[in-house]
Amino acid sequence: MPTTTTVEIEGLYCAACVGRAERVLRAQPGIAGAEVNLAQNTARIGFAGAADLEAADAALKRAGYGLRQAVTRLALDGMSCASCVTRVERALTALPGVQSATANLADTSVTVHHVAGPGMVPAMLAALGKAGYPAEPLTDAGVDRQLAEETTMKRRLLWALVLTVPVFVLEMGGHLIPAFHHWVLHTIGQGPSWTVQAVLTTAVLLGPGRVFLTRGLPSLFRLSPDMNALVAVGTLAAWAYSMVALLVPDVLPANARAVYFEAAAVIVTLILMGRWLEARARGRTGAAIRRLVDLQPDSALVETPEGDVERSAHALRPGDILRLRPGERLAADGVVVSGTSYIDESMITGEPVPVAKAEGAEVTGGTVNGTGALRVQVTRVGADTRLQQIVRMVGEAQAGKLPIQALVDRVTAVFVPVVMGIAVLAVVGWLILGAPVTQALVAGVSVLIVACPCAMGLATPTSILVGTGRAAELGVLFRKGEALQRLSAVTGVAFDKTGTLTEGRPELTDILLADGMAEDHVLSLAAAVEAQSEHPVALAIRRGAEARGAAGTVATDVQAVPGQGVVGTVDGLHVVLGNARIMQANGIDIGALAAGEAELSGRGRTVLFAAIGGRPAALLAVADPVKPGAAPGVAALRAMGLTVAMVSGDAPATARAVAAEIGIGTVVAGVLPEGKVQALAGLGQVAFVGDGINDAPVLAAAEVGLAMGQGTDVAIEAADVILTSGDPRAVATAITLARATLRNIRQNLFWAFAYNAALIPVAAGVFYPAFGLMLSPMLAAGAMALSSVFVLTNALRLRRAGHRIGENA
The missing domain is CATH 3.40.50.1000 (HAD superfamily/HAD-like)
Known part of the structure; x- marks a missing residue:
């Protein structure tokens, strides 16, 4: 039986990585399809049969990636002996993606090592529940990954800044302030200055910049270079050239003995700054879904034979009776058992007006109670609740790939190798033209740095992530x-x-009375003869009578005439209700009401004649409002x-x-x-x-x-x-958001493609002979980081797109 699962991938840095990871997965036997999402670092993998995540992980690792691993601790209910331990571990290790499970009888918990993915924890909870051991997360093992990524990037950036600033000041300070240059030469000396720069730059490359080397160089050796390879080659080229100038200067021409340690260090620092800004922005792209997840409270007040007990939301079961106090959020889906109140459902439906709830009304987990108190019987919990279904649905949409992404995939599949080829041609071309080695090196390194395709890979998925999240907020x-x-x-x-x-249900919309008739009297008699009927029209008349305060009476001798109407006796009066045929059959002249019947029918109403005591009394019109x-x-x-x-x-x-x-x-x-x-x-x-x-x-x-x-x-x-919300106005909201998201994607793609198309020739030095225009590696690094930040920031604008139902745009 085909299965589909979503897992998290490590090692994705650009659109080229996305294409390569997808090709590797799709080439594996048993995998029917794969979609990789750079913004979320996830892969949605379709298997022809049972999910074989171990094989997928092995294939990805051979390509330089891998499935992210996670550790989750669960608290168990019902584990009481050693055999329970075995059953718990067996239930978990049978799940695809679970490497090991260690149950602890002493504290009734289990520690699970597994592939990270949005569906793994719910699957584990379901498997344990089926085995007879209801469970809930013991700790927040998932300290937010995006927050952790942002923290890691920030720490690397700070270390890089501390090490890079002295290098930059020593080398570039003299260019900005000649007096500083002379001071360095007469105090420190050029040789010691270069040595200090070499030590600090090497620390930058092997410390905070090590990620570029450990990921970029292996991908280069596999002949599948990614953006890390571009950065690694560029910075190592600048560093290696500088080390030659420092250690063996005689191998270089006298006019080419210069160092570029500051270029290598600043490039790493600027790209780390870009990644930190990306991590911050990515953390905000999924904010809408996290807000939805956070809507469900951690606990609820449950009625028990011993009295009301505060219980974890994970421990709720269908059939539990919850006490919902004014202002509280509902912890699960349910049905109101008693009480009346207004519920704010805007976070689920997009409808800003609170909805009245009374006995028998359905209520949704995550919604907010108004000023009344309610008793609610739980009907759905955990992954089955409407809120979790919404989160799962939106997550699947965010992991999907739009047709427009196919263009990006085709381009990025060849982009990085082409860029490396252009960099080599730039170096060779400048050397052939007789330019200094340093100028040729600057051109090659600048091309490598400025062309990193991060922005291309982020252009589509980030917009989808923010757009669908905003849509979910609006219902x-x-x-x-x-x-x-x-x-x-x-x-x-x-x-x-x-x-x-x-x-979707008929209602009494119009009442046209004959002379001398009272509305409440006619409605009371009509409702009485329709009291036993379940026909939608009969129900509409009864609801209309109740809404208008018409007193109920009892009819006798009621007889339904199929296709015509109903007759009966109420308080000694003969009552006929139905179409013109039943009136004619009972000898009742409807001439005075015929004009009104034609007018109401022309407006799409279902019209019934009412006669009392042999005289026409009124026209009752029913319609679906x-x-x-x-x-x-x-x-x-x-x-x-x-x-x-x-x-x-x-x-x-x-x-x-x-x-x-x-x-x-x-x-x-x-x-x-x-x-x-x-x-x-x-x-x-x-x-x-x-x-x-x-x-x-x-x-x-x-x-x-x-x-x-x-x-x-x-x-x-x-x-x-x-x-x-079920409101037709939501159609316009949906289309507005779809158009805004696609417009945003096109803006991102234009920026990413146009940026690379424009700056690669500048970096290669095409415009230098005519205009003296050439891009330094440091400026190239800054421009590359700015491109990704622009794309992410532009996508975040979608968080303000659209409007709630009933509000003005």
Whole structure:
């Protein structure tokens, strides 16, 4: 059975690394596909059968990468003897990616060494639960990896700065202040000055800069150079040349005896600064998802026979009764058992208005209670909660690869070798032209440094990461990353009607009374004869009567007439309710109400005549009310230049009436599910929005399928995008975010490609003969770091894109 898993990879530094890691994985037997994400340092691997992560790890290590390893400690419930220890360890080591598991009976814990990945801990908890040992994380073993990476980079940068500043001052200070140069020569001397620079620069290269050598040189020897190789070759070239000038100066021409220790040291320092800034920015790109994860509280107040007990959220089980106090967050999904309150669901749905909750209402973990107190029965916990499903869904979308990334992959596959070739040609070319060795060396090193393809590799995944995270905050869940690109390119949107543009259940909308009749009296009698019916129209009349305060009475001799209506006796009065045929059958003249019936029917209403005591009493109109956000949502789409259509299985007259009410001009009605697919094909490159089981085929067939979050599970599974609020205005939000994300990606790619295209010739010295323009290695390093920081900063602008449902853009 095919399986897919997401794991974390070590050693990724640029887009070339991404392409190489993907090729290595895809070449392995049993691996059907692999997508590597530079922004998250993850790989999503599809196996044709069972997941063989050990083989994938071995293949990656041969290529200079590897799966990141992690250690997790879990607290266990139910472990009481030595045989329990064996069963716990066996359950865990059977999981793909788990290297070892050591259970400790004394403190009822287990320490697991495993491949790092977002799904590993949930899988371990599930396996232990299935084995009969419910577990929860014992400690925060995952001190945030991105924070750890930022801390490591900061420490390396500080060490590099401490060692580099004296080198820079000794060498460059004399160029800036001639008097300082003479002071150094007459006090320290040139030889000792160069020796100090050599020692400090060597410490920089072997200390904080060692990562470039240990990763770059092996990749070069494997004939698969990456960005670390570019930095390693460039800095070693400058260092080696300087050491020759220091130790054996006679092998160089007299005019070429100079050192470039400061170039090597400053290059390492500037690139480490760029990586530190990248690490800081990466830590912010996933902030939206971390905020979602942090929504679930650590504990909850649980009712027990011994009284209320504070219990860890990980220990909650379906069926537990929680006491939710005013202002608290809910720790799990559930159903309200008693109490009334308003729940703020904005973090899940994007809808800013709190929602009223009473007995029987579903509530979602992570949402915030208002001023009332509630008792909630837990229905879903852990990975099954809606919040965790959202986090998992968004994570999968962020790990995906957009079609536009294929261009980047093709370019970066050959980019680094080509750059190294250009660097060699630059050195050889300058030497042929008779330039000094130092000038040729500067040109080659500058090309190597300035061309590092970090920005190219970060351009797409960082924008996806931030864009989908922002979308999740606004109640728009992209289940597939490629849906971003497809949604940004649609030319129109087609809506289903019932449950998508309308509320999905009939309501009493109009009452037209005959002369001398009172509304509450008519509604009371109509509700009485419909009391036993479960027909949607009957339910709508009963709800309408209750909402208007019509007193309930009891009907006798009730008789339903299929296809016509119902008759009965209430308080001695003969009551008839239904269409014109049942009125005619009971000898009731409806002439006075016929005009009103025609007008209401023309507006898409289902109209019933009510007669009391043989006389016409009223017209009752029932309709599926339009959602408040339908008309504004359609108007927003039209303002964006999109065509809007309705494709519905409802009667044409009803569908056209609803479409006219909300501003839709194109209507295809009265079609079966397969007819919806055919209708969509004739509308062009459009997205489809639906919510029902009958919408699943067209949601899957559309360019992009968007499902309402309150829709059926089948519809949600078939869709590419889920609108958790169920508000039609969220469609415009989704498209706005998709367009903003793709625009951001194009900006990043343009910057990354244009930057390299422009600066490589400058670094090689093409413009030096005509304009005296040449890039020094230090400036090249600064420019390379700035390129990556620009791309990441530009992606972070997406955190302000879009707006919550109901707010102005």
